[in-house]
Amino acid sequence: KNQVEQSPQSLIILEGKNCTLQCNYTVSPFSNLRWYKQDTGRGPVSLTIMTFSENTKSNGRYTATLDADTKQSSLHITASQLSDSASYICVVSLLNYGGSQGNLIFGKGTKLSVKP
């Protein structure tokens, strides 16, 4: 079964510190990997999309990496801000439509809390 596992489940850091969120997947056939940020009570917002051939992509203070061989991705947040407090969701797209799972396989997210 296609699965996306994220760790840690939750994380608390101090404002200004860096952090790294992990995503491991067993999805085939792989199309691309996305990271989303979901503020409490809001819809997810796209941060990055990476295809098989891309191993890093940045969006401001967010940098995502992808190792397609080990099927791992990470999201690194630099110089965290209070507004970074949110759930970060890793989503892997299937190359073909995946039936009852759809073509997007979602992780359960990492809940990040940034404290002053």
Place this chain on the structure above:
Amino acid sequence: GAGVSQSPSNKVTEKGKDVELRCDPISGHTALYWYRQSLGQGLEFLIYFQGNSAPDKSGLPSDRFSAERTGGSVSTLTIQRTQQEDSAVYLCASSLQLTGNTIYFGEGSWLTVV
């Protein structure tokens, strides 16, 4: 509009009543998704529309759930005879095509069944 629009944003309904949730995707987006997210949980796929193709309804949890997409644009998710376990946020998303493009989510419709 500039983004995916969903309505109502919040809905409280009595158990057993029917509800309709509406999604206006971004203009020109051919792919439209419905997901359900229970409190503190990940997103659960419900249904997917792509262009004029027949939708894949295999993610719908029961026959009380149905969805339509009229004219390739607006979509309505209908839940009949609502149950308390239907309480969740229902998220709609759209994209230009099946793969490779950014998928934009709406802010969701928060459903509470009492």
